[in-house]
Structures are given as structure tokens and as C-alpha cells.
Amino acid sequence: MTGDLSGGDLSRLRRLNALAVIGVLRGEPALTLTEVARRTGLSRASTEDVVRELLERGWMIEAEPTAGTVGRPARRYRFHADAGRVLGVDIGGHKILALVADLDGAVTHTGRVAVTPQMGRRQRLAAVDRAVGAVLADAGLEAAEVWASGVATTGLVDATGRVMLSEALPEWTGVNVASHVGRLVSGPVLVENDGKLAALAESWRGVARYAKDVVFLLAGLRTGAGLIIDGKLHRGFGNAAGEIGALPAARWVQALEHLRSWPGDDPPADPDAAVEDLFLAARDGDRKAGLAVRRYVKDLAVGASALVLTLDPELVVIGGGFSRSGDLILEPLRRELDRWCVRTPEIRVSGFGDEGVALGAVRLALDHVDAVLHGPGELVDPKHFLTVERPRTRIEP
Amino acid sequence: MTGDLSGGDLSRLRRLNALAVIGVLRGEPALTLTEVARRTGLSRASTEDVVRELLERGWMIEAEPTAGTVGRPARRYRFHADAGRVLGVDIGGHKILALVADLDGAVTHTGRVAVTPQMGRRQRLAAVDRAVGAVLADAGLEAAEVWASGVATTGLVDATGRVMLSEALPEWTGVNVASHVGRLVSGPVLVENDGKLAALAESWRGVARYAKDVVFLLAGLRTGAGLIIDGKLHRGFGNAAGEIGALPAARWVQALEHLRSWPGDDPPADPDAAVEDLFLAARDGDRKAGLAVRRYVKDLAVGASALVLTLDPELVVIGGGFSRSGDLILEPLRRELDRWCVRTPEIRVSGFGDEGVALGAVRLALDHVDAVLHGPGELVDPKHFLTVERPRTRIEP
DNA sequence: CTAATTACACTGGAGTCCATAATTATTAGC
């Protein structure tokens, strides 16, 4: 029914309490023992015992005590976020963005390499190597010091980290992203669709922080979605959740057509710039551009309504390239959802710019760390993460 | 991140182990101490201690030892499923079905009262009273002995147990089902949409037992859906998940039109019987009937595809009144889903007949019992459930 | 009737948590 059925030892209780202490300290600045005891509900004596063990294992460190308060100054402790690092990579059509973050998820270093949608897979993978290499060098990290890596890519991804199908980048289909990135760093490499990871980022530290059920719309030259259900990323049985765009009745393919007819009837050389122009013109009051945007939103809203009616989320987040013009999309989208939906959820625009996907990749890597930490067995030491063997992927040249 | 952050006492460990023992015994016939120890992972000594406590509290009872094996005969224990009873009620268009079940979910008594869709709310509520009264009398239960009740109804239900909107039964809109049933029994009354509860039943003990993500289609004179996500019933923020039928592009309204034109163009007196005839004729090879069924499935599949593409479930279950003709629907539905879906899930037909919804209502009541059992605080005694005050609903005549 | 088998019951030891009291370090006020 609920939780795990297996019974427990006294050591299990200790481990539970140790994880409770870690959970309380994570993301916090530095807390006194008394404060930790209060927040965990443990007695001071037990808290002290647990904290001593966590200090010895290297999960916590002592911080400078703060002076100025009456009474004996308390020692302060904080989570040792620097005990390990994770990597998050966004492999996009226009850029490769690689982030290094500590165990609190604070991004410490950034590496960015520009690419184009036209590049072949060889070139794109080389750009990935450069971005990851640069950010690791910048952070002064050896490959073996990375505890886990999350990678975002367009298209459907299978369980082994291979791209099964990418419509946006045809040459990309079939690439085993996990094994490629796995040659650059140690630790497990977790690959996931970019829309899903952008959704994860919003629910982690974006505008969807407070919501348990979220529909994230990746609105750009490619339309996608990511779903947060009950606070967790929903992947689906075949990792294909949110692919409503495949249904013609959802009108997402038509939606983009309205934007492509700008400025004239000829296909423009650079579609991204053309759409950028279109949104700018619409904001300036150009009638034809405004009409195109409204038509786009009208079609986008059909698929979005299908997602919303299916899940009845608390919140819809607009992300992706067009989120820069989110103000133009927000109101018409709300009106259209009002037309179709039983209950129209709140709608917000992402504030992450083009870094949301990479942040989601960081979160994916941290999720793995947390899963090991909260997984079965004994409480692991930080050094455990340095000796984890690579997941079941094989390196293929 | 994961689980509850609050730390724990030694008593928490004991409680965890007690719940582990209960979890192992639940639904099992009768186990020896050694067997329980093996399954929980606890030592024999501790298991004995825990079992003694559970016996004293009344959560377990001793069963007859079985002879015939070599060695000292082991005492056998089983979960005391008779310690309490729950009620499950399905308020449908054509019947009121009330079930009494024990804590293992085994249905012990059944009460059924026929109604018609045309009945007013007064009559329908009176029928509910009769069905519930009959099944309680049959089971020899006082109203105060019911630990919890689950009630299924058509339409959208709000958090207080009121029907916000019922399209199938217009007169039903606005009825506070929870407070009405609450006058018949003690304990909390939990009201939920019938499609959602039918889905719950399938995932509990139906054809969807093994699947974590399930789309349940309530295919009948009304079309609805229930979603199981990550093994749990997904309700949505406003309890309106699965209402894809509201979207015209999903074509569920049109779908039913194809079935209504039978046998002629005149609207028949009894739509249910007419559709029954239609399916029978289709099975007998009537061309016009077969065409109508195919058209129905074709439209049904559009909305179903939206659900499937959104969630990427492992399984689709066909339930509702038409599931009796599931064999006629299964294959064409699979073909249509193949057309639209990225990955077509397995499709199965419900085997519950018209009792699935009521079973789901039983499960809803049991979920409440389990939630209290696994909830915060001390391990409760069975008698705790007899003194639970009614939830925040008020009785209104 | 005896040996083998299996379950039960008892004991002592270890680990964990908690409440309480004694000790220590700092600030505030005079």
C-alpha cells in the first residue's frame, strides 16, 4: 500500500534521522544544533549525535559561529554542498549549455558553445565536448569528480540514453547521448527530453515551485510539453508523455504555420530571426503580425487544452524560445483556454530565458544523487559517488 | 525531497515495523511467525513482540494451527479483516449499488436498487437510502459500525462532496451527496466521480493490477475517463482530471451521435436498450450497425489518443456499459490509436461488469482507513475508527 | 519409544533516543 513493507533495524531509525537532518540543512545557510533539533523534532542530544556522525562522514561542515547574541555562542553547521559536483548539459539547436552545480543545486560555472540547427551530429557532439570540457576546466574539476550528469536533448529518449526520434534535428536520431557524454565524465549520465527537463526546472526553482500539478509548454520553433504530476516529473511508460503534438486534432503543427509566413510568402533564410521579427512587429502594433500571433495561440491552445483537460493542473507555464514574448501569448492563451476548459488554471511565463532546460538537467543529476541517498541500504558516504560504476550503457564510437 | 523530513522516536520504528507486519499479513490467508519474520526482514524475536502488540490492539487474530507437518506446529496469525467494515456506493443512472466490505476489501454483502435516469433527485436519494439500508441490515451492521464510506456519482464533485455539475443527470447538479449519505452511516463519507473510481477499481483488483500508469475509458451512454498515474488515482487540482470530453476536437460528443441513430432516425424511447440492440446487430453482421460502431470508435479514439499521448500509459482499459461489447470495440480502437499515438499501449476490456464503480468506491473508503493507519502520530487502535467525527460537511435537508 | 524437526520462550547485550542536571562561554548592566 504505502511506503516500503520491509521492517527495520535500529540503524534504520538512525539513518532516517540522519536524512532528516540533511533534509533540514539542505539549501539553508547555517543552523545551530538547537535549530536543527527544533526542525527535525529530535531531541538535542540525539541531534548532536547524528550531526557528529554526519560531520565525520563528510556530509556536513562546521561554519563560523556568529557573535553578537547573548549567551554562549552556538556552533553552526551547514550541509557540505561542496562535497560533490554535478553536471547539467542542454544540447539544443542553437547552443550547447553546460552547467556545473554543487549539491545544493547552486550553479557555480557555466560553459556555452553556439551551434546551428543545420550542423551534423559529428559537429554537434564536438560542440558538446567543447562545452563540457570548458566548464570542467573552468571549475577545476577532474572528470572523475563529477558525481552525476543530466543531459537534455530534443526528441524521444529511450532508457539507455539514446535518441530514438528527433524531428527538429533529423541527423540527431539514433545518437547515444549517454555514452558520448559518459566518455567525458565519470558517474551515471541521465538523458531526458528537453521539454520534460524544462518543466522539472520550473517546478524546482521556477515559477511553478508551489504547484504540485503543472503543464509546461515548450513554445518555440518546436512545440513540446513537460508534465509535473504530484510534484514529480511524469515520464510515461515509454518516456513519451506530453507528446500531444503528434495528434493532428491538437493543431500544434498548424499553429507554427501561422508564424512561418513572415515577412512574406517566401521561406526566410533564418526562421528564428523571422519569428523574432514577427513578435516584435506584433508588439509594435502591426496588424498582420498580430493576427498571425493570435492564430498561432488559437491553435496552440487546442493542444494545450487537451493537456489541461486531461490533467487539470494547478498551473500552466509558458516556456521555450517564445517565452520572451510571453506577454503577447499570455492573455490570448488564457482566453482560448477559458473557451475549452472546465476549469482554467493559472498561467505564468517562465523566467529562465534559455537556461531553464540546462537547470532541469542539473536537477535530473541531483535527483539521482538523492535517490542513492534515500535508497535502500546503509547511509552512503560522499566518496561512494566517486566509485559508482557507469550505468548499463556501452561506449560506441 | 523524499519522504517526511521529521525525525523519529524509537516508537516510530516500532510503528513502522508494526505497519510492515500488517502490510505483510493483509490479504494473506494466515501466516506463521517465522514466515512473517522472513517477509518483513525482522528477527523472530522482534516479530513476536510486534505481533503480540497487534493481537492486543485487535489488528490481528490467531488462526487455527495446521497439523500434518513435521515439528512443533506453528501458531498462525492473520490480519483481523473483520475488525471493521467499509461501505461503497455507486449512484448510477440505472441502479444504486451498495457494497459492504471488510478491511481486506472482500465484499461481504450487496444491495441493489433499480432506478431510471429520469428520476428526480428526491427519488434517487430515496433509492440510495433503501440500498444502503438494505445492505447494512443484510450485513447486520449498525450505522455506527461503518468505518468509512466511498460514494461514486456521475459529474464533477467538489471537495465537500457536492455534485458541482452533472450532464447526464441534470437534476443531480448541486446535490450534497456526502451529507446525505452521512446521515445513514457514521465515519467519513468520501465522494468521487464514477469514472475515476472505476479506474481505481481496475488498478486495485482488475485488469490493470500490474500497471502503474493507466487510462481508463468509461464507455457508455456517457463517455468519461479516469487516470491512474504512478499507481495512484489522479484527481487534478480542481478534481476535474480526465474531462477531455469537454474539448470539441476530442470528438466524444459526436462519437455517441453515431450510436443514437439506431434503429431509425426517430429517437428511441429507451436509449440504452437501443444501443444494446445496435451492438447485438453489429455482432450479428448487420452492415449499418457495424458502420455505426466503427464510426463511434473512430471518434472515441480521438479523445482517447489525446489522453494516451498526454500520459503515455502502459495500459488502456475499456470499461463502462459498452464494455460488455468490448470485443467489438477493442480491435478498431487499437487500429485507431495506432494511427495517432507515438506508442500504442496495451488495451484491455474491464471484467467487472457493472460492479466496477462500486468496487472503486470501496477502495476509496479503504484508502481513507489506510491513510489514517499510515498517517502521522501513534498507531491507532481499531476502535479509533468508531469515534472519528464526520468530515467538514454539514447535513442539509 | 526415540530421533529429528520445528516452533516457542527466555536471557543478555547493543544501539538509539530522551530527560535532566552540571558545566561553559558570552553579553548586558552596573
Add this chain to the structure above:
DNA sequence: GCTAATAATTATGGACTCCAGTGTAATTAG
């Protein structure tokens, strides 16, 4: 500077829970 007040730390003892090991009880096989 000295003392009181404040709040953290350290130390002590008790209670609870789990476990391993040992001896006892009840049954079957031969």
C-alpha cells in the same frame, strides 16, 4: 572589571527496541 542573565555544550542515567543465542516444548517419522 565584576556579577547576573542567557543560551549552548557536556555528561549521566534510564527507557525502549531490536537482535543473537540458548534452552524448552510439541509434533511427526521410523
